[in-house]
Amino acid sequence: MDRLLSVENLSISFRTDEGPITPVQGVSFGVDRGRTLGIVGESGSGKSVSTKALMRLLPGSASLSPETRMRYRAKNGETVAIETLKPRDRALRRLRGGEIGMIFQEPMASFSPVYSIGNQMIETIRLHRGLGGRAARDLAVEMLAKVGISSPETRVDQYPHEMSGGMRQRAMIALALSAGPALLIADEPTTALDVTIQAQVLDLMRDLQRDLGMAMIFITHDLGVIAQIADEVAVMYLGTIVERGPTREVIRRPLHPYTRGLLEAIPAIDRLDARLKPVPGDIPSPSQRPSGCPFRTRCPEAVPGLCDRAAPRETAVGEGRAVRCHLHDAARAAA
Numbered sequence: 001m002d003r004l005l006s007v008e009n010l011s012i013s014f015r016t017d018e019g020p021i022t023p024v025q026g027v028s029f030g031v032d033r034g035r036t037l038g039i040v041g042e043s044g045s046g047k048s049v050s051t052k053a054l055m056r057l058l059p060g061s062a063s064l065s066p067e068t069r070m071r072y073r074a075k076n077g078e079t080v081a082i083e084t085l086k087p088r089d090r091a092l093r094r095l096r097g098g099e100i101g102m103i104f105q106e107p108m109a110s111f112s113p114v115y116s117i118g119n120q121m122i123e124t125i126r127l128h129r130g131l132g133g134r135a136a137r138d139l140a141v142e143m144l145a146k147v148g149i150s151s152p153e154t155r156v157d158q159y160p161h162e163m164s165g166g167m168r169q170r171a172m173i174a175l176a177l178s179a180g181p182a183l184l185i186a187d188e189p190t191t192a193l194d195v196t197i198q199a200q201v202l203d204l205m206r207d208l209q210r211d212l213g214m215a216m217i218f219i220t221h222d223l224g225v226i227a228q229i230a231d232e233v234a235v236m237y238l239g240t241i242v243e244r245g246p247t248r249e250v251i252r253r254p255l256h257p258y259t260r261g262l263l264e265a266i267p268a269i270d271r272l273d274a275r276l277k278p279v280p281g282d283i284p285s286p287s288q289r290p291s292g293c294p295f296r297t298r299c300p301e302a303v304p305g306l307c308d309r310a311a312p313r314e315t316a317v318g319e320g321r322a323v324r325c326h327l328h329d330a331a332r333a334a335a
């Protein structure tokens, strides 16, 4: 496999009035060229903040631990140590929007309301692909057509507010792709869309990713979406990855009680009358992390005297699979 990005021991702390909090603790993951990694978890699990760290988009109150290593293989073959980049570094400008594209739940976060869609795409193309004039405009129109926007020659001159929500989402994908990124980070890009448009956008992203040979990190709270789009999945809870592995295997045989809970909360077409079982309770704040296993306050399988004593370590459970739960430590010890 051709590793494009590897993240090791990512820990992020924030200064707050109540003292420091660490919403991400020792997270490691990687993405290979042309593959999709899904990161799934509830809001507050640390998934979005982890990917913002990759783009060095964290606020000034945030800091990375000295053990954090984030390595990216750039198009020119150089390895970029992302954690060492300073805000004014050229390498960081090349990374943002050029090597790594980002799309969000809310397209208005990507677009300025005062410039036409085309102007914004042309600026990106000029900056990251070195094309200007007619060639840049032609490429903008081509990208809008690629994401399924009809009459792209006319739409390219429209402003974001002149488009419907679904169309704006497509235009945002076109904007991110117009720089020719090797990696696209998609943060809940379909969450605000209705179900039909959501399915269309997911199909589109899967096709584009395959056609362009791009890698993708897809962040969502919905394991059902991950099942449709990701090759590998990392399940996050309270700032740690609790289970990881090839998506099909994790969904067919979830090992962590939290992954099982997320799966039971997905409506299935063959059991529409069945009651959904949301994971009980709420995710605690990082400032009130429980002792022992972070999931123990909501875990139906928690073992008193074991799960409240020590945080479980990650245990490898086969090719590319790992889980962080004492039940699997115990199973391994007994084997």
Ligand code: SF4
Residues within 6 Å of the ligand: 256, 257, 258, 293, 294, 295, 296, 297, 299, 300, 301, 302, 303, 307, 312, 324, 325, 326, 327
């Ligand atoms: Fe549940 Fe214990 Fe496993 Fe944590 S370590 S997920 S509390 S069984």
